[in-house]
Amino acid sequence: MRTLAQVVSWLALAGTLAPSLFYLAGGTTLAAVKTWMLVCTVVWFVTVPFWMDRAEKD
Amino acid sequence: MAEAPPSSAAEPVNEYEREPVPEKARLGFKSFIGQYAGEHTAGTELMIGPLFVASGVAAFDLLAGLLVGNLLAVLSWTLLTAPIATRARLTLYFQLEKICGRKLVTLYNLANGVMFCFLAGSMVTVSATAVGVWFHFPMPGLNDFFPNSIGWVIAVLAVGVMVAIVAAYGYNIVARIANYAAPWMTIVFIAFGLVGLREFLNATQTTLNSGADLWRLCETAIWKGGTPLPGQVKFTFWHVTFFAWFCNMAMHIGMSDLSVFRYARKSWYGVATASGMFLGHYVAWVAASILYALQLLRTPGNTDVLPGPLADGAAGVAGLICVIVAGWTTANPTIYRAGLAFQAVFPRSSRYKVTLVTGLIVAVFGMFPAVAMKLLDFVALYGLILMPMGAVIFVDFFLFPKLGLTSFYAERTGGSFNVAAAIAWFATLGIATWLVQAGYTQIYFVSLPGWFIAAGLYVIVSKLHQRLAP
Numbered sequence: 053m054r055t056l057a058q059v060v061s062w063l064a065l066a067g068t069l070a071p072s073l074f075y076l077a078g079g080t081t082l083a084a085v086k087t088w089m090l091v092c093t094v095v096w097f098v099t100v101p102f103w104m105d106r107a108e109k110d
Numbered sequence: 111m112a113e114a115p116p117s118s119a120a121e122p123v124n125e126y127e128r129e130p131v132p133e134k135a136r137l138g139f140k141s142f143i144g145q146y147a148g149e150h151t152a153g154t155e156l157m158i159g160p161l162f163v164a165s166g167v168a169a170f171d172l173l174a175g176l177l178v179g180n181l182l183a184v185l186s187w188t189l190l191t192a193p194i195a196t197r198a199r200l201t202l203y204f205q206l207e208k209i210c211g212r213k214l215v216t217l218y219n220l221a222n223g224v225m226f227c228f229l230a231g232s233m234v235t236v237s238a239t240a241v242g243v244w245f246h247f248p249m250p251g252l253n254d255f256f257p258n259s260i261g262w263v264i265a266v267l268a269v270g271v272m273v274a275i276v277a278a279y280g281y282n283i284v285a286r287i288a289n290y291a292a293p294w295m296t297i298v299f300i301a302f303g304l305v306g307l308r309e310f311l312n313a314t315q316t317t318l319n320s321g322a323d324l325w326r327l328c329e330t331a332i333w334k335g336g337t338p339l340p341g342q343v344k345f346t347f348w349h350v351t352f353f354a355w356f357c358n359m360a361m362h363i364g365m366s367d368l369s370v371f372r373y374a375r376k377s378w379y380g381v382a383t384a385s386g387m388f389l390g391h392y393v394a395w396v397a398a399s400i401l402y403a404l405q406l407l408r409t410p411g412n413t414d415v416l417p418g419p420l421a422d423g424a425a426g427v428a429g430l431i432c433v434i435v436a437g438w439t440t441a442n443p444t445i446y447r448a449g450l451a452f453q454a455v456f457p458r459s460s461r462y463k464v465t466l467v468t469g470l471i472v473a474v475f476g477m478f479p480a481v482a483m484k485l486l487d488f489v490a491l492y493g494l495i496l497m498p499m500g501a502v503i504f505v506d507f508f509l510f511p512k513l514g515l516t517s518f519y520a521e522r523t524g525g526s527f528n529v530a531a532a533i534a535w536f537a538t539l540g541i542a543t544w545l546v547q548a549g550y551t552q553i554y555f556v557s558l559p560g561w562f563i564a565a566g567l568y569v570i571v572s573k574l575h576q577r578l579a580p
Contacts, residue, residue, distance in 0.1 A: 065297055068428070072301035076308045085305060086426030093294065093428045100290045 057102035060095065067092035130199035130372070137373045142382035145370070148292030150358075150386030151299060151394055153236035153437030154229075156417035157485045158357075159398025163406065164252060164415065165345035165486070167399075168335030169328040175347045176395065179354025180387035186355070186362035187371075188380030190500075194507050195371030196379075202368045203454070206499060209506050211520035213527040218499055218535075219451040225360070225492045226448035227468060230441045231475030234270045235482040237437030239418030240430045241265040250479035252413045253341045257477045266476045273438055274469020277445040278462045288439035296389050298425060298432040303397030305424040309404050332403045339413050343486075343552070352554045353486060354391060359493025359557055364500035415483060445469045490553045497557050498538040501564035502531045509565075515572050523579070530575045534568035 071085040126135065162172055198205055207215045242249045247261020257263050276284050311318065314331050318324055329335075338344045345353075361367045362383075371380065401420040405412055421429030449465030456464065475481060481488055510517040520528045542560045545551050551559070 065293060068294060069297045069301055072304035072308075072425075076304045078308070082305065082309075085301075086428065089298070089301065089425050089428035093298075093431060096294050097290060101286075104290060105286070 054103045057099045061099040061103065064092045064095035064099065068096065126199075126372075127201055128204055135373065136375045138375065139379050139382060142370075142374060142379050143385045144289075144292065146383045146386030147296065147389050148288060148386075149440070150390030151292065151295045151436065152390075152440035153233045153417065153433060154440070154482075154485060155299070155390065155394035156236060156398045156420065156433060156436070157232065157415060157482050158489075159395040159400075160402030160415040160417075160420070161342070161483075161486050162345060162350065162395065163333065163399045163402045164339045164413065165342045165349070166336050166338035167333055167345045167350060169325070169333040171335070171345070171347040171350055172333050172396070172399070173328075175350025176354050176392050179351040180384075180392055182351070182355040183358060183362060183387050184381060184384045187367065187383040188378065190504060191362050191365055191367050192371045192374060192377040192380035194365070194503065195368045196374050196377040198368070198507065199372040200368065201372065202366050202503075205365075205368060205503060208518040208521040209502060210499075210528045210531045211526040214520075214532055216455055218496075219454045221495055222360075222366075223448045223451035223455070223468070225495060226444050226451065227472050227475055228481050228488060229492065230273075230444035230448065230469075230472040231270075231478075232482040232485055232488070233437045233441035233444065234266055234273060234472060234476030235437075235479055236417050237269045237273075237434045237441070238262065238265040238476065239416045240421065240433040240437075241269065241418070242416070243418045243422045243430055249414065249416050249418075250483065252339065252415055252483055254483065255478065255480040257479065263477055267473055269434075269438075270469065270473020270476050273441050274445060274466055274473060277442050277449070277469050278465040284439060284442040287435070288442070291435045291439055295432055295436055296393070298428060299394040299397050302421065302424045302429065303393065303400050306397065306400035306404050309424075310400070310407070313404065313407055331407065332400055349552075349554050352558070353490065354387075356493045356554070356557050357391075357489045359500075360496040362500075363557075363561060364493065364496040365503045366496065366500075368503070441472070445472055448472070487553055490557070494542055494553065494557045494560060495539065497561060498535040498564035499531070501538075501561050502534055502568050505565045505568050509569065510572070513569065513573075515569075516576055519572070519576070530568055530571040533571045534564045537567055538564040 068089055071080060071088040074080040075082060075085045126132070167175075194205075200208075203215060203219070206218060210218070239249055242262070242265060245261060245265065247265065248259040249262055250258050257266070310316070310327060310331055314327065316323065316327050316331075318327070343349070356363075371377075374380075398417070398420070401424055402415065405420065405423075417433050418430060421433045423429075425432070445468055446465060449461060449468040452468055453459060453461050453464045506517050506519075509515075516522055519530070520526065538560050541563055542556045545556050545559070546553050
């Protein structure tokens, strides 16, 4: 569970950055960037508590 | 910078306050990388970047100045703060008490607490600009001193009271959220810059075929240099360098982060601050400045520095969440530490009560946009006020044994007010104020001669004082 949450979190973090990179390259719209950034933000904050605290305790 | 907030949200603030940190409690290098990266990606970064542009900075001056200034800041932590912290392993306050005595430390706490309140106030101001995007009330302009609408006052009060209550009762929860948010905030700041750059390409109808094209865009459209906006000081390479170096002066040269690095196993862990200086300050300031330059390009008359609308334009709701979280998570430990500083002044009051009242004072300060809009000047002043005590600690620790003078004078003599340290502090501030007022130098630079003045005064007066003392 912890590993899964960690993988999803890092994917969400990458997903937060990727839309802006695509936008810089001219591959998407600003509206899509904003939507994807919000989705990935929600995923990051939902999944990160499952592993970050535990990592600290370890 | 935090901003320059004080110590990290994750710092174990109530441990080993009056004893050296033992071996078992010491932390590894990685702890400090994460701590500094999170701490220096604050809401105030979104003010500082735009203010550079408002100050008419040129591309080379900004990018090279930030490189040099942030490097000097890292070196200051590594070569000045961490070596003392890892030898003495004491908090700043305990070490100062040994040198200066309890009464002088109380004065220092008071100054520190007031500065923290202003700083936290500017963080609340930043968060409130995000609320303004949703509720559409008039927000303050670049040169506003007083609040300019009822909506603004209500928004700042709402954010400020919430932050105050949480700082008093839910500190650990916010500290945890700050840890969760730190990597995400850094990414959102980078996204701000990338989106801003694309928008610039679109607005100027530029096509990038080489690095030279990008540099031309930077020089001619983003950081054009030239005359600053009305009411702003012109920023050159030296201004940027010294600002980047001294904006956390209270923490490194001022020795506030003795309390952080006393947990470090090795003194070279000071280089971990590079994560905060380069990922946080460098990237965040550059990204935020791109967004503001874009605003000026599109609407030249709109000089307002409002992180909320800037972030909304680049990243929508995620950007607004970033502004609120960045302001909130850094205001929280700042208020908490201001509360601790004031509690040392009023030891009979409960910490919760003091923190709550401090938070309410912060909310009132946050209503006045002057601190946030003049953040470049305030941050320089903040460093200057606390810097002389850093010079006192450095000289007391490294030079006094070599000069045959008594270190930790107050502790060894049982005194409660070290006259030499007090003269070094107040006279330095007096001389620095005179140098600035008389036009010999600007507030951004005066702390450099100020450090040597403080150090010299402390040695000379200590020599006289210790010789005359019975």
